Amino acid sequence: MERNNLYPIFLKTKSLNILLIGGGNVAEEKLNFLLKSSPDAHVTIVSPMFRKGTIALAKKGCVTLIKDTYHEGYLEGKHMVVATTDIPAINVQVWQDCRAVSTLVNVADNPPYCDFYMGGIVTKGNVKVAISTNGKSPTTAKRLRQFFEDVLPEDIDDLVKNLNEYRKTIKGNFEQKVEKLNEFTKSLVE
Ligand SMILES: C[C@@]1(CC(=O)O)c2cc3[nH]c(cc4nc(cc5[nH]c(cc(n2)[C@H]1CCC(=O)O)[C@@](C)(CC(=O)O)[C@@H]5CCC(=O)O)C(CC(=O)O)=C4CCC(=O)O)c(CCC(=O)O)c3CC(=O)O
Numbered sequence: 001m002e003r004n005n006l007y008p009i010f011l012k013t014k015s016l017n018i019l020l021i022g023g024g025n026v027a028e029e030k031l032n033f034l035l036k037s038s039p040d041a042h043v044t045i046v047s048p049m050f051r052k053g054t055i056a057l058a059k060k061g062c063v064t065l066i067k068d069t070y071h072e073g074y075l076e077g078k079h080m081v082v083a084t085t086d087i088p089a090i091n092v093q094v095w096q097d098c099r100a101v102s103t104l105v106n107v108a109d110n111p112p113y114c115d116f117y118m119g120g121i122v123t124k125g126n127v128k129v130a131i132s133t134n135g136k137s138p139t140t141a142k143r144l145r146q147f148f149e150d151v152l153p154e155d156i157d158d159l160v161k162n163l164n165e166y167r168k169t170i171k172g173n174f175e176q177k178v179e180k181l182n183e184f185t186k187s188l189v190e
């Protein structure tokens with residue numbers, strides 16, 4: 001069986017600079033899901049045009065809109081880049097420029113030109129679940145996201161908060177703490 005070997009990480013997007021190139025449908029969708037998960041993300045978007053919905057989304061978050069075509073100077077100070085223009089040669093140019101400066105890049109319409117994929121994301125308080133189909137079926141990622149949004153209980157955050165408090169009160173060395181926490185949470189997986 002084929003296997004997903006991607007390694008998920010949870011980025012502190014508040015202290016990272018994200019560059020989105022292009023201001024069309026895909027840019028708006030990527031921005032929408034990025035801000036849904038991480039409303040405090042720092043984003044810059046460079047595009048000759050922006051959709052009304054993008055302008056509205058930008059106002060709600062920490063998003064800077066720049067009306068221009070892409071040039072590599074925009075990569076300065078950016079930690080990750082998502083290219084969504086409708087011109088494949090520009091997107092590939094972005095990929096090359098990012099590679100040259102070791103900046104993580106995602107070309108939205110072109111999986112071989114992605115260092116990372118965006119995923120389906122469910123957030124319930126402190127709990128976050130991220131879903132990937134290895135780029136094989138974004139629609140499945142969306143459906144799984146909807147499924148987990150539905151089945152994960154809203155009060156799962158209370159459990160996490162309570163365990164965080166309990167964790168602070170446990171005495172003993174690391175092994176003893178792990179044992180107590182495992183014993184306490186056993187019923188969750190039984
Ligand atoms: C590889 C990846 C790269 C990346 O974009 O990061 C990628 C690539 C492509 N998407 C395409 C199409 C669609 N994408 C969606 C939706 C989402 N796409 C997302 C991620 C990813 N999309 C990455 C892989 C994720 C994984 O591993 O599963 C989600 C999860 C997250 C997000 O976008 O933030 C978000 C759902 C969010 C949610 O609902 O929670 C829908 C469904 C819909 O909109 O209803 C469709 C139409 C139906 C279809 O085609 O399936 C096409 C074809 C373009 C064309 O044909 O022109 C390509 C290019 C290709 O595959 O070659």
Ligand SMILES: NC(=O)C1=CN([C@@H]2O[C@H](COP(=O)(O)OP(=O)(O)OC[C@H]3O[C@@H](n4cnc5c(N)ncnc54)[C@H](O)[C@@H]3O)[C@@H](O)[C@H]2O)C=CC1
Pocket residue numbers: 021022023024025026027046047048049050068069070084085086087090108109138
């Ligand atoms: N990953 C995904 O989820 C999906 C990817 N795609 C792909 O994404 C690409 C874009 O699709 P749409 O957003 O629908 O197109 P669109 O035509 O709505 O938007 C393209 C945007 O790129 C901008 N642009 C053009 N040249 C530019 C330049 N030199 N610098 C900066 N911005 C520039 C345009 O002004 C426009 O805002 C297509 O190639 C499509 O195949 C499509 C659907 C889903």
